[in-house]
Amino acid sequence: MPDSTYDTIATVLTTTLGRPAESVAPDTALDDLHLDSLALVELSVSLTEQLGVQIAGVDRSQTLAELSDQLDRLVAAART
Numbered sequence: 001m002p003d004s005t006y007d008t009i010a011t012v013l014t015t016t017l018g019r020p021a022e023s024v025a026p027d028t029a030l031d032d033l034h035l036d037s038l039a040l041v042e043l044s045v046s047l048t049e050q051l052g053v054q055i056a057g058v059d060r061s062q063t064l065a066e067l068s069d070q071l072d073r074l075v076a077a078a079r080t
Contacts, residue, residue: 005051005075006068012046013064026065030058047071053078 006026013019017039024033035043044055053074058067 004068005071006064008050009043009047009064009068009071012043012050016046017042024064026068027063029061029063030067031060035060051075 010021010024013024013033014021017035019033030040040058040060044058048055051071051074053071055071055074062070
């Protein structure tokens with residue numbers, strides 16, 4: 001299991017969605033990964049399943065670090 005939320009995101013992007021590992025970095029925007037709407041849904045569903053929190057949607061302009069921070073806040077809120 002990945003160590004951090006960012007690692008979880010990176011793993012989903014590379015293993016589930018087939019993005020090359022070298023294209024996945026904290027400062028990469030989702031839009032830069034050229035994910036179509038189906039891939040964004042797959043990303044949301046996979047992250048929901050793995051992190052146990054409902055994701056309302058992802059913003060294509062978010063960097064992976066920003067998405068990770070958002071998900072960390074959702075996970076923390078769900079635990080309280």
